[in-house]
Amino acid sequence: MGEGSDAGFMGEALAEAEAASRLGEVPIGAIVVVDGRVIARGHNRRETRRDPTAHAEADVLRRAARVLGGWRLAGCTLYVTLEPCVMCAGAMVQARLPRLVYGAVDPKAGAAGSVIDVLRDPRFNHTVEVVPGVRADECGALLREFFARLRRGARGRESPAWP
Numbered sequence: 016m017g018e019g020s021d022a023g024f025m026g027e028a029l030a031e032a033e034a035a036s037r038l039g040e041v042p043i044g045a046i047v048v049v050d051g052r053v054i055a056r057g058h059n060r061r062e063t064r065r066d067p068t069a070h071a072e073a074d075v076l077r078r079a080a081r082v083l084g085g086w087r088l089a090g091c092t093l094y095v096t097l098e099p100c101v102m103c104a105g106a107m108v109q110a111r112l113p114r115l116v117y118g119a120v121d122p123k124a125g126a127a128g129s130v131i132d133v134l135r136d137p138r139f140n141h142t143v144e145v146v147p148g149v150r151a152d153e154c155g156a157l158l159r160e161f162f163a164r165l166r167r168g169a170r171g172r173e174s175p176a177w178p
Contacts, residue, residue, distance in 0.1 A: 045071035072103035098125035104133035118154025
């Protein structure tokens, strides 16, 4: 699967991120693709579900496993708009995901090479091929715009804009 395909699929993950933003969620979207077909899509829902594990990646890993009828995600590629955190990267290793494509780098919590590299650590029983930076400018802009709006709305308040 080449960069052109990766950019197109990242567009679908971006659409999921925009859906998250409309809900007031941090705009991170993800999809899982197998044989050129999207089998799972999702976005962050931590605020709406009040669940610290309701990340976009965790959501699509669960959905993809249900579609495939098992927890091993052989032949799948996960596309996500932001570099995964440690929790999501660990889930990818556990799911035996072969390939991850992500957009923006997360210099504070990235676990695919920025802060730590869970996905390519040879000490684990599985490693994941990582393709970073696909449509990174668009993915990063969506996040920057979201947080700028949040800061503008929270000025003068002691608590965050979230419930």
